[in-house]
Amino acid sequence: MRIKPDREMIAPLVAIGLALLSIAIVFWIAGANPLVLYQKIFMGAFGSWFGLSRTLTKAIPLLLCGAGLAVVFKMGFWNIGAEGQLLMGVIGATWVALYLAPGAPFWIMIPLMFGVGFAAGAGLGIIPAVLKVKFRTNEVITSLMLVYIVRELVKYLVYGPWKGPQEWGFPYSSKFPLAAWLPTILRTRIHYPTLLLGLALAVFLYLLMKKTKFGYEIEVLGASPETARYAGIKSGRITVLAMVISGGLAGLAGVGEVAGIHHRLLEPLGISPGYGFTAIIVAWLGTLHPLFIILAAFLFGGLLVGGDAIQVSLGFPIGVIKIFNGVILFFFLARGFLSRYRLTKKDREG
Amino acid sequence: MSVVKMENITKRFSEVIANNEVNFELEKGEIHALLGENGAGKTTLMNILYGLYQADRGKIYIRGKETKISSPADAIKQGIGKVPQIPEPIPSLSVAENVALGLRWSKPFFPVGQVAKKIEQLSRRYGLKVNPQASVEQLSVGEQQKVEILKVLARDPEILILDEPTTTLVLPEIEELFSLLRRMTQEGRSVIFIAHKLEEVMTISHRVTILRNGKIVKTLETSKTNKEELIKMMVGEELKVESKTKPVKKKEKALEVRDVWAFGYKKLPAVKGVSFKISCGEVLGIAGVAGNGQRELVEIVRGLRKPIKGKVMIGGEDITNLSPRKILDKGVAYIPEDRRTGIVPSLSVLKNFILINYGQQPFSGWMFLNSKVIGKYARDLVSEYNIATPNLNTPVEFLSGGNRQILILARELSREARVIIAVHPTFGLDVRTTQRIREIFREQQEKGATILLVSEDLEEIVSLSNRIGVMFEGEIRGLEKDEKLTIEEVELLMTGEEVL
Known part of the structure; x- marks a missing residue:
């Protein structure tokens, strides 16, 4: 007996189900009715146009970061630093809007912001890749450490050289010129250019992984580095290129946040509450498949919004949602662990 | 009474029977060598005794009592100690700290001083020179092996298992180890010595058990046998080989290796000045006991390892130090x-079919x-080579070992292969598949391919090769002779003796 490959598709659902179940027990012990709570979360996230629009807004950075992470995870490269790469995109967009081309019309401004944001995210992303290729450093550590460095860099900028002169001493940059504001769907914060970009890129990555030589090389490299060498695959080049994609997409997410929602540089946690980290779970729950990641991003966007809802209406701390994330990932990874064991018939002859 | 008795031990790994009805006895105070080729089942048998694997069938008696050993902890409790083939001590700790790990008799806190004293005691008793305060990362591989031995000795074992312990040692260290083993047996301890090298078996063991294909061939007193007899038992007693070799047609040199030197594991020299030439349509067989540098040599030709010195040429073109990709593109097939x-x-x-191209x-x-x-290419190969697979999207891990090997062969030979390098191409496969694979090689030879065949299977070597060389301690011997070596000569060369 063994688990068939197509059953792997339901593993994420099983993980979510088990997580809901085990957290329900925690709620119940804490004296809350888990059913009421889950209903609040669900209705808060998906039950109204307002909730839904906020869910979609939060799904955008999760989708972009998650789809990019899927590429490198497939390669067996553990980029934990999407959060830092996202913030590099934020810095890049701010630089374009306030310093490089503040007077540019929107049709130059917006592509330029996305272009520079992509480059900035990719530029940070290739650091752990190059370090791994050249010196075999552990990318988990280098990519994670870079997050903290970039967070401090953002703080330095908003408190220092980029602090807006008319902001009453708050750690804000000046507002972006209007040409740098991404359009949103009527009275919501859904900056749809980023959303469309994310959807298009997810489809693009799906084709890249499935139909191209590059996708094939990533798959072989992830499944067996030894065999990749034997097959003459240039692993160093592939690793760096994949991190350009992963870091670049996170950078695009950053551009969307700052140009679509805040319109100015803020303290790092004000811009991203950790989308780059949540995207790691999104990528896994989407089984590293760019199209499923669209769904997973939407779901986790909903979880963030639903978390706000129970915080407001029931006074639960936002930490509850973080527990959720952790428990879901835990069960999902346990699936990988369990499916590695197979039932075999024991030899009984003799 | 024997200290260890293993009765009818059978162990199966999916299709492969690693141990088949094996009976093994260890007497008190003896050094008992376990001899056999790679995959003969020596290590499996010892892993069962040490509790790393459970036997599917069979019984183990320790000091006459039936004992169930379900983990190394059980084995250690029974007074069994095992030294691994390749030392893996924790590099950031000192020798004493490494030895202290997992010891039962030492103090629970700060045991290092106490352990260091024990180490000095053991060093004096057995003549093993190690400084307990030394940091392990600064030790040579041989010294690290001594640390592994000390770890076991500190537990005062009655039965010691050594898995090819001399792989990483140099000559004076080997002598140091041997005198230690002799000292231990004088104290009434017993030693099982997994070995590859006949020389060592002859020098150190009292008795020797030969395993082949998971079965016991024989157990005999070392003093009543000789190397030639042992080799025969290792590789199969009566080799009735009819040489079905095709004659060489073309005489152009296709593959040439000139004075190649290379390091192997942990910078120990593995290939020492190997040279040979192979013509188009010729098969050169390289026999030899595994671990004599064959692997490193082949990896150099395929571009996966860099030589320290020497040249590799294909069709007169220097390919030394080219990337693996470029060497593939020269028409090199590699099994x-x-x-x-x-x-x-x-x-x-x-996806596995297109790995190379x-x-x-x-x-x-x-x-x-x-x-x-x-899709068409893969379908054609599956039907041409008759590969048993449910469909093209089945992961290869669900195919049988034989089908996997045929898949590799089909892929490698689907490109115009000028040079074929095959290492143990039929290892572990059934008779039918083995014959098919050999037939495929003959066809390729007919087409003018140059074949470098490395195998421990003498029957295979003799039946396929035009010329035969034997690799021993990093050198190739026997190629200077004009006509093909006989089985007897190959066997002798495998023991390290000179023939000519």
Whole structure:
């Protein structure tokens, strides 16, 4: 007996189900009715146009970061630093809007912001890749450490050289010129250019992984580095290129946040509450498949919004949602662990 | 009474029977060598005794009492100690700290001083020179092996298992080890010595048990046998080989290796000045006991390892230090020793078929894979080579070992192969598949391919090769002779004796 490959598709659902179940027990012990709570979360996230629009807004950075992470995870490269790469995109967009081309019309401004944001995210992303290729450093550590460095860099900028002169001493940059504001769907914060970009890129990555030589090389490299060498695959080049994609997409997410929602540089946690980290779970729950990641991003966007809802209406701390994330990932990874064991018939002859 | 008695031990790994009804006895105070080729089942048997594997069937008696050993902890409790083949002490700790790990008799806190004293005591008793305060990362591999031995000795074992302990040692260290083993047996302890090298078996052991294909061939007193007899038992007693070799047609030199030197594991020299030439349509067989540098030599030719010195040429063109990709493009087909290198088990049959040529016309354009061409190519190979697979999208890990090997062969030979390097190509396969694979090699030879065949299977070597060389301690011998070596000569050369 063994688990068939197509059953792997339901593993994420099983993980979510088990997580809901085990957290329900925690709620119940804490004296809350888990059913009421889950209903609040669900209705808060998906039950109204307002909730839904906020869910979609939060799904955008999760989708972009998650789809990019899927590429490198497939390669067996553990980029934990999407959060830092996202913030590099934020810095890049701010630089374009306030310093490089503040007077540019929107049709130059917006592509330029996305272009520079992509480059900035990719530029940070290739650091752990190059370090791994050249010196075999552990990318988990280098990519994670870079997050903290970039967070401090953002703080330095908003408190220092980029602090807006008319902001009453708050750690804000000046507002972006209007040409740098991404359009949103009527009275919501859904900056749809980023959303469309994310959807298009997810489809693009799906084709890249499935139909191209590059996708094939990533798959072989992830499944067996030894065999990749034997097959003459240039692993160093592939690793760096994949991190350009992963870091670049996170950078695009950053551009969307700052140009679509805040319109100015803020303290790092004000811009991203950790989308780059949540995207790691999104990528896994989407089984590293760019199209499923669209769904997973939407779901986790909903979880963030639903978390706000129970915080407001029931006074639960936002930490509850973080527990959720952790428990879901835990069960999902346990699936990988369990499916590695197979039932075999024991030899009984003799 | 014997200290250890293993009765009818059978152990199976999916299709492969690693141990088949094995009976083994260890007497008190003896050094008992376990001899056999790679995959004969020596290590499996000892892993069962040490509790790393459970036997599917069979019984183990320790000091006459039936004992169930379900983990190394059980084994240690029974007074069994095992020294691994390759030392893996924790490099950041000192010798004493390494030895203190997992000791039962030492103080629970700060045991290092106490352990260091014990180490000095042991060093004096057995003549093993190690400084307990030394940091392990600064020790040589041989000294690290001594640390592993000390770890076991500190537990005061009654039965000591050594898995090819001399692999990483140099000559004076080997002598140090041997005198230690002799000292231990004088104290009434017993030693099992897994070995590859006949010389060592003859020097140190009292008795020797030979394993072949998972079965016991014989147990005999070392003093009543000789190397030639042992080799015969290792490789199969009566080799009735009719040489079906095709004659060499063309005489151009296709593959030439000139004075190649290389390091192997942990910078120990593995290949020492190897030279040979092979013509088009010729098979050169390289026999020899595994671990004599064959693997390193083959990896150099295939571009996966850099030589310290020397040249490799194909068709007169220098290919030394070219990238693996460029060497592939010269028409080199490679059937590796470790089949996990040749395939990606988790990927589909289809994807494994294009591993080498996915980047070339017509399988792909500048960016996209051509799924139509690839599909047809894979279907054709599956039917041509008759590979048993449910469909092309089945992950290769679900195919049988034989089918996997044929898949590799089919893929490697589907490209115009000028040079074929095959390492143990039929290892562990059934008779039918083995014959098919050999037939495929003969066809390729007919077509004018140059074949370098490395194998421990003498029957295979003799039946396929035009010329035979024997690799021993990094050198190739026997090639200077004009006509093909006989089995007797190959066997002698494998023991390290000179023939000519």
